[in-house]
Amino acid sequence: MLDISKLKPGQTIVEDGELYLVLDTVFNKQARGAMKVKAKVKNLRTGANVNLQWNGGSTVEEAHVDKIAVTYSYDTGTDLVFLDCNDYSPFEIPKERLEWEKNFLSDEGGLEVNIRSYEGEILDVILPDKVALKITECEAAVKGNTATSALKTAVLETGFEVKVPLFIEDGEVILVNTNDGKYAGRA
Known part of the structure; x- marks a missing residue:
């Protein structure tokens, strides 16, 4: 069992039969009141983010993943x-x-x-933070279309669509951030 005051992001715990990954913790200690621990956690079976709360002195089962x-x-x-x-x-x-x-x-x-x-x-x-993927289809760049952040849509070899700068062309290999699916540079 793990003392709730030792809870840190990155740990995995079992609470009410569910398996959670701790994303963030907040310890709230008021003058005369008991300490409260709030944690933002991700359910590893469903992928849902939820908030859990415990009173100070509580324990939780640590999961070995x-x-x-x-x-x-x-x-x-x-x-x-x-x-x-x-x-x-x-x-x-x-x-x-x-x-x-x-x-x-x-x-x-x-x-x-x-x-x-x-x-x-x-x-x-x-997944790794970034992966290198080849562009199979890319819109043509429109000359003079640089008044705003100039981006165009490209289709990757997996079928995933990503916004890329105008200078990127068909057949190029680019790095894509796996957390948000955004262009991260040339490979």
Whole structure:
């Protein structure tokens, strides 16, 4: 058990049978009142962000989550297949659980990611901060259209659309931020 006053961002906890990742904590101590601890947490099974609150002196169960280094291999149509970097054992994860992540997983495979698991249950895939993807389709730049921040739409090899600067062309490889899906530079 973990004392609630020791709770930090990045820790995983079990509360009411649900598995949470702590995103932020706030400790509120008033003059005569008992300390209250508020935490913004992410449910690792559903992906929902919620707020939890405890009184000082409470304890919470700490969860030991494993991170497994894997490489993205291929798409079966219903599942995405990852291979363990150590023993090449496959992990199949249903595509509907990885709606956001599949925007950054190229059909060529080979991207190294981490799988987060708890007691054998696969929770999610942790992508690198930035990935390099090839542009397959790009709007033509309109000359003189630089009055505002000049951006155009480009379609990546995964089908994901991203706004890029006017100088980017078809066939180029760019870096895309996996947290917000925005252009991060040339690769």
